[in-house]
Amino acid sequence: MSSRPVTLADVARHAGVSASTVSYALSGKRPILDETRGRVERAVRELGYHPNTSARALAGKRSHMVALVVPLNTDVYVPTMTEIAISVTVTARQHGYNILLMTNDEGPEEVRRIAAGGLADGVILMDIRVGDERIPALRAQGIPTVLIGWPDDPAGLSCVDHDFPTMGALCADHLADLGHRDIAFVGYARAVYERHAGYAVRTLHGFRERAERRGLRFVHRPCEGTYESTAGTVARILADRPDTTGFVVQNEGAIGPLLDLLRASGRTVPEDASVIAICPESLAEQYTPRLTAVTGPKRELGQVAFEQIMARITAATEGAQPEDELRLLVPDLVIRESTAPAPGRGARP
Template sequence: MVTLAEVAKAAGVSPSTVSYVLSGKRAISEPTRARVEQAISLLGYHPHAGARALAGKRSHIIALVVPLHTDVYVPVMMEIAISVTMAARQFGYDVLLITNDEGPDGVRRVARSGLADGVILMDVQMDDPRIAVLRETGTHSALIGLPRDARGLACVDHDFVRAGRLAAEHLAELGHREVAFIGYPAAVYERHAGYAERTRSGFEEGARQLGLRAVHRPCDGTYESVAGVFTRILADRPGTTGFVVQNEGAIGPLLSLLRAAGRVVPEDASVVALCQEPLAEQFSPRLTAVSGPTRELGTRAVELVMSRLNGDVPDDVTLLTPVLSRRESSGRAPTKVA
């Protein structure tokens, strides 16, 4: 780790001058300040959290821990990251991106180094090991996601339980009785990603209460994977007429496979996707979709961090209400399945 003395040597000044530049407690000439700031940038120096606290300074940086998985849908993750960045700028803050492959150690490093004033976690697991570090270090934080135990945490997320139930209710209202849920890859459920677990539980509970015969199948999202899942569903349950998809990569292949099987959408089979509106509009037929305001997740997360930085630290869980938009891909259940 780069020290203050090394910065001073590179800039050709005393360590105290570097300290004054960082703290702003004493006037420093512009040429000297420029040399110090250049040395800080070149060496990648970050003042220790304790030192910055003594100086009464903040870094004016929020660390955003973004998912680094091949099974996440990148456009949505990028939209959230952009909304975090834009909201942070409204408060005079910049955003430092940290990848979640570092796990709890990465969060601990950021917290102890004083690199950032607050941390926002994405891709939250039901029993996320990073949360223990946030509690241990007392880091000002917000979660874009909802863990199993949210006590003492500030969280914002879509109401995925409600989203899953909305899909089940829609198919039930249309008269479908045998339905299939095509989900994310098995790895997503194995790491207990909250968004996947909660949607599935909402759908399955809704299906039970509504008297639907439902099956859930994980899927990698490739054409071959979707074909395998689709074939097994129809082999096991040939009367399936309703499909719910929470896997952006699986939507196109599913529509193609239904056409190849001679099942016209929506006359012979209905498809409901859990995805954002722009994606739902791209397919033919246009998809009935359950969605929520993605950008609001990032904006609200920044607001929660800023509230905590300003001393307001109550538990705060915000669940954004999903909306079902009906389009051409869903219709009345057929009286006879081909």
């Protein structure tokens, strides 16, 4: 039998609550339901838990701030990032924390400064890139860290993200099921792929893998998202692949221009060309026809990220090894009026 001391995380698992709830139940710093407090107290007795006094002293030195590093790249869709940041902030206030807002332009040196200077008890990073250079800097400092995104190596981290590969796969499957065989994927600007933004790279990978499995003929075209760049992208697609009847769009700026350009080319949506977007539901509902879309729960993303950072902060104050929690949030495919069976084909059963 293991001789390691019982930790607050052990109590949380035994009681079926979060580590932060156990901390509040024991400290009395926040009101807890009597039933929940009773479960925590029973778990404490049954496991023989004894709070770590040195950790409690460390807890008294908390800044009660969490640094949230948000992207300010011109190629990101600001409303989505804003909604995630608001969700993190609201959840933080519920835990008695404030948010220190940073931008990813400040890079590894700035996150090192935050970690070393005690300005924040933990860091939440957004816009994770493949081979993100900020992650080793935070690992070296040992500060509790949570990623909204998925790195190459998640060991020693907690991560939450939309399941972008599944988003891409859902788009390929939906169009294949409708009988489409020639598909165009209109993506973000080339610079997004060159900086290895995880949300773009992983979506394209999921789409490509599923499209190949379903025997689809497809082409990926990066797009700046302006009307002019979308016009050039669509013109090249239709010149090179005139039989294209299905369009997947992962670029919020390109959606409206694409619909206009298809109409201008004499293609009616969805009778002649089907369009499926990876975008927020609110955006999908704005267009005519309303867009079939794949989307993920942005508010839940922020809530889960902050719960994860609280668990890691609590473990650190207890002198315990935090558990790595890796979560991918399941996307939804909502079928609306912009997709239909391919011309001359029925939907596959």
